Amino acid sequence: MALLEVQDLNTRFKTDDGVVQAVSGVSFDLERGKTLGVVGESGSGKSVTFLTVMGLLDPRHAEMTGSVRFDNQEILGLNTSQLRPIRGERIGMIFQDPMTSLNPVKKIGWQLEEAVLIHNDVPRSEARRRAIEVLEEVEIPKADTRIDDYAHQFSGGMRQRVMIAMALINQPELLIADEPTTALDVTTQAQILRLMEKLQNEHGMAIVMITHDLGVVAELADDVIVMYGGRIVESAQVDDLFAKPEMPYTWGLLGSLPRVDVDVERLEQIPGQPPSLLRPPKGCAFNPRCAYTFDRCREELPELRPAEGKSDHEFRCHLEEADRARIWTEKQAAMAASAESAA
């Protein structure tokens, strides 16, 4: 039994301009202790998917259907008080911008203690002891004095550590990290990722890593979901995805990944803009930007189908197996060639 099972999740926002279909028919499972990477551009629906899972969208604006089962309990559509024993206790969440995600007028100690006191009937002194403990665990120096500081007295990386500490203070079974390193500089990014890896090894929690950075996925994830236009367009084990991606959007993502061992003139980029979710293109959402589009792509949405010989590697594309294999081989050869010519 998987820890988190999402079935046919749909999220729509009613706006003055019409209905925005932010998430369409998303399904996936996450086992205990595993890491799921969720990759996509801004506006691909990856954050909204997990805000829906956490019940953090306002039901007055968002219409949510489908099923979210956490530890075999349906949690989609529960209200704040029904979610209380789960949010912050069994599922922790950290957000993209550590600069704005902490309350500026409360000491960080108070905010950490609050997370303990909401879920546990313990005295404040005990909550404080745990807060210091968890701050030490996320490697904040002089945790016992810094606990009385405010968020603005910390650097960005330190604040994200505080956020991680706050999400982990009740030892959750699942940690949802929504672009935890996007707002940080590169060295800090690496430190935070290493910290999350260490904490996962110690606590054995499952992690959802939402990111637009395939490098992060390669480093941490067991499985990957690639999202585009509110849909899953490819999902696979991480090694399989990097070894043989099956659809043009994923090719584009991999091509735009900088590599130190390959010195290219210019990184490949995916032309065009992400699709409007208010008026999505007919057929495959990626067809206006795809170099291999043919008539069928403009008419018919490709279903998720398994790759040759791999039942757990699924993708959406109308291209035949032989064509996809040929194009991917050519792309790899081209990348290798440009590396050689540069060398």
Next chain:
Amino acid sequence: MSQFLIRRTFWAFFLFLAASIITYVLFFVIPSDPAALAAGKASTPEIVAHIRMELHLNLPIYQQYWLFVWNLVRHGSFGYSFVNGVPVRTYLAQEIPVTASVVFGGVVLYLAIAIPTGVISALRPRSIMDRTGMVFVLFGISAPSVWVGVMLYYLVGFRLGWTPINGYCGILPTHAAGTCGGLWPWADHLILPWITLAIGSAALYTRLIRANVMETMSEDYVRTARAKGASSSRVLIQHVLRNSMLQVVTILGMDLGLLLGGVLFIEFVFGLPGLGQQLLQANGRFDLPVIVGITMFACLSVIVFNFLVDVLYAWLDPRIRLA
């Protein structure tokens, strides 16, 4: 903090000086003869000249100003009324409680209306409560308080006779003949002035609070609090309210300081002997010491409330340091 206090005191001193000098200069720019007015109609030029000397009006303006400053510093005295020789301090002692009663009662009333209405409107935008609140706001902002005051005076006070329509009663009980006092008579005399003051401000503050609470509700740290499992009431009380009150506190501080200088119109309609009325009368009589005294008090209240706002601000938001 001590550095902050020192600088503030210095500024207050400077502000006093500037305000009093401007009052003096403006007074002497206007052609008038307070001595002749004080002497009355049936007086001889000799009497007027004598009075002019007694009031020091024969001295050059800078010497008169120096005398004022000297008396204030040396004796803590604002001087005596040109018209009847009553110490300005006596006037202030009588009138400040009247104006302060109107102002503080009105402020408490409008905050008591605006905070709940604003917060509920923000939490349930487009609900019945929000829409009703916004209709009330539209009315409050559109209706000039001049009109509201006169209407209340006429309908509630005069026609229905529910409240007294004129005069003031002290809050402390009194048994002296010809006076009234006590908590109930005090409130009874002030309820219409309070409502008049509150209607316009309650509307403005409701809008302000609604906007600020809505903005704070969409902050990332509020989402963090909800992700922690905090209940809706905890999110509101611990995370939203304090952050959304910063701007309200600023404007409240400025309003209080300004209002305490006299709520002229309300005092006038409801016959309250407050600072505003006195200032008006003193102006008509060219009674310089009284004008300066009231100006100084208004100045002081602006300074004091600005100071309180700064201290409160630093307490509300630790990112702000007093220095």
